Amino acid sequence: MTKCPKCQKELEDGFSFCPACGSGITPAATPPESPVQPDADQVAEQLRILAEKEAEKERKKAERLQRLAEKKVEREQRTAERKALMAQRKQEKAQKLAQSKAERAQKPAQGIASDTAAGAAQKKPLSPTIVWALIILVIVVAMAATGTVSYFTVKHFWAFSSLVSSGQV
């Protein structure tokens, strides 16, 4: 309960003006609390709790930083591993490429070498006896085919070519 400061009428709490005289009511000021002298032990305890909280905060911060650092190291490690793997693959690829290149370079060289060998074999001159025998045979066959010679003439030529072949002519 409060009292109107003007007409002293008792009023319910919560009125902002007196319903009797209309005077404004200011809520009664709460009496100032008697200043409590803080106990030295209490202060020390509070300071200790505060310090503990601060230390806990610092510790958590340090843990967080450490975790971040660990993650960073892990990430860097993974990146390094990936790079190493890529480098290895690249090297393998380059090796394979070089190998296939070398094989390709070798094959034509081998081909040329065998061609040269075959050419050398072909260029080996035929013996004159065989050449003569071939020429005579061709002539005889041609004559026989065109009917310009008889069987006996052919026989005669055959005998001659045999003499030539055996090196008697």
Ligand SMILES: [Zn+2]
């Ligand atoms: Zn009043």
